[in-house]
Amino acid sequence: KLDIALDYAFFNGALAGSLDYFTENRTNILLAGRDRAIPSYFGATPPRTNMGEVDTKGYELELRWNKPIAYDWRLWGNVFYTHASNKIIERDDPELLPEYQKQANKAINQARTYVDYGYFNTWDELYASTAHDALDAERMPGNYIILDYDADGVITSFDQVPYGFSNVP
Template identity: 50%
Template sequence: MISGSVDFFQDDRSDILTSNRAVPSYYGATPPTFNVGKVKSRGFEIDLRFNKKINNNLTLWSNINYTHARNKVTYADVAGLLPLYAKPIDKQIGQAYSYVSAGYYNTWDQLYGSTMHNANDQLKIPGNYHLVDYNADGVIDANDNIPYGYSGAPENTYNATIGFEWKGFSAFAQFYGVNNVTRQVVFGTFSGKNTVAYDEGSYWSKDNTNPDGPMPRWETTPAGFYTADRYFYDASYLRLKNAEIAYTFRQDWVKKAGISSIRVFLNGNNLYVWTKMPDDREANYQSAGGQGWASQGAYPTVKRYNLGANFIF
């Protein structure tokens, strides 16, 4: 009635090919890729199966699976004088990085008393994010871009399928979920003097100092990091991945037609999702620049419905 398995794994890799080298720009040339990286991976998987025949007509079954996998960079060719938080060491592959906000500039006094930006500081206005000076050096710059959330690959995945068979009827539903994952979805409202505005919830105003997001900018160019962590999301989700209901005909009229059985079914894929993400996506595609985080390009998860029949002769 009940069966299952538990698997543990570890994967220690070395001599990983990398193009990120600790060579200063004034060296005057791009160094070649080099087998120098080291990564340690650990995890486990639990699989449980249940199958119970209640009587001659009713059977219940389910499959439950949980996987935990976490990796950590143990060595990389990075500059020795960088602070630890700026190095990939002891972090996941693809760790997200972001500037972090501590609320908004709600008044000019708060703005004038804030930490200066190293670029376009004069373009700050109330309604923008008040960025955290993480290294406390008195200026917001690249050194305040810090590890944020998780990587784009989920640490934990869950899968549960439950079903039954009863007097020719059968049905099942599969739920799939992940957590400990971070994604970036950038909405370019008014970016590049574009008139497109996305539905991002409420914006800052003098009468709404606790909004969903800062005041949009138009025809001004603040520092590129002024959006802080606004477009980073907890990408955990629970999805109704598959569901089906079916009935199998084995009556005499079927056999008289020269058919052993007819199975009629209605099923669907990606029927519903519960998530904090602004849209339904399972991944970010890579784009140029930055930390390798893609802000655009992920195609929405497709929802499908199928109605059909299987004839067995």
């Protein structure tokens, strides 16, 4: 863990603040059995294990103004800005899982979504499209055309790709 900070003050303390840079490598994070890469034929609930690893880094900026303007009167204000990011280093992903489906090298709780590339304009386009594993009968012209990302001929959860930002700093 590393935390470097710089505190400063100017104009006799009226303008002050701090800069802070931090980084941390957390290891031995507990993984639940259901989150492990254990085959379904194992026959029992997989045990929990301490094998997760996450890198976190970021910075904080603070600016304060505190100035007496009259007897018992003071003008003051604070502004803060924080940026933090994390990356999973180890999460016991299955070895043969494609890289885009693994959680390693992505943020904690990385959002995933299907990729669309237009709309169905006619019934012919819809009938000629890739089948979905669920709710296939409910598709109609005007719906999004979903990309079969893994090219297996069926739209499944394996076609979801990392997208946007995580909800965890």
